Amino acid sequence: MDADYERPVPSLLEELAAFSSATIHEANGQRGAVSGALKPLDPAMRICGSALTVHCPAGDNLMIHAAIAVARPGDVLVVDHQGALDDGPFGDLLAEACLARGIRGLVIDGCVRDATTIRQMNFPVFARGLCIKGTTKNKPGSIGRPISLAGEPVAPGDAILGDEDGLVVVRRADVADAIAAARQREAKEVALREAIRNGACTLDLLDLRNRLSAIKS
Ligand SMILES: O=C([O-])CC(=O)C(=O)O
Numbered sequence: 001m002d003a004d005y006e007r008p009v010p011s012l013l014e015e016l017a018a019f020s021s022a023t024i025h026e027a028n029g030q031r032g033a034v035s036g037a038l039k040p041l042d043p044a045m046r047i048c049g050s051a052l053t054v055h056c057p058a059g060d061n062l063m064i065h066a067a068i069a070v071a072r073p074g075d076v077l078v079v080d081h082q083g084a085l086d087d088g089p090f091g092d093l094l095a096e097a098c099l100a101r102g103i104r105g106l107v108i109d110g111c112v113r114d115a116t117t118i119r120q121m122n123f124p125v126f127a128r129g130l131c132i133k134g135t136t137k138n139k140p141g142s143i144g145r146p147i148s149l150a151g152e153p154v155a156p157g158d159a160i161l162g163d164e165d166g167l168v169v170v171r172r173a174d175v176a177d178a179i180a181a182a183r184q185r186e187a188k189e190v191a192l193r194e195a196i197r198n199g200a201c202t203l204d205l206l207d208l209r210n211r212l213s214a215i216k217s
């Protein structure tokens with residue numbers, strides 16, 4: 001198993017990291033939003049990198065160990081653990097291993113354990129929950145293949161961005177356009193905020209009065 005696929009240009013990932021997940025989701029055509037069930041261990045955690053996709057069946061963590069061994073600096077482990085709530089396949093030891101390889105964080109549709117230490121290590125983790133129960137280390141899965149992350153498709157080398165609000169996936173080919181659109185959106189929002197502070201009504205600013213009267217009885 002290897003992780004030999006194209007990744008986004010590092011400078012683009014750096015630019016992407018400056019935006020919020022919600023802005024990128026909107027700017028990229030309201031695509032790529034990951035289920036809100038996946039939350040950061042600490043609201044201050046932010047994540048941005050190239051997705052190293054992993055399918056790791058519930059109850060086991062062999063594929064996570066294998067993925068860390070082939071990861072490249074700048075990768076984020078994106079693990080489909082089938083939404084399992086009954087095991088903790090990742091903890092502070094594996095977080096240590098990730099940090100040693102320059103992995104930028106973990107996103108898992110499943111649980112983790114050792115949360116207090118992981119927070120202290122400042123290693124960004126987004127998970128469905130916490131569970132102390134250990135796993136086996138013997139089941140097959142996949143690394144660097146397309147996965148479904150709680151229903152959202154993720155391909156290896158897609159960009160993934162996360163903050164307190166949630167996670168968004170951006171196809172590698174769309175990253176530059178998403179950044180350009182996010183810049184425009186932020187500029188527009190500066191003007192809108194200013195107008196709101198000056199007393200303008202959002203119904204007028206967003207041209208919503210006609211819609212409102214159309215649905216009013
Ligand atoms: O070892 C495991 O199975 C998961 C864990 O607790 C750690 O990484 O610290």
Ligand SMILES: [Mg+2]
Pocket residue numbers: 091092093113114
């Ligand atoms: Mg542990």
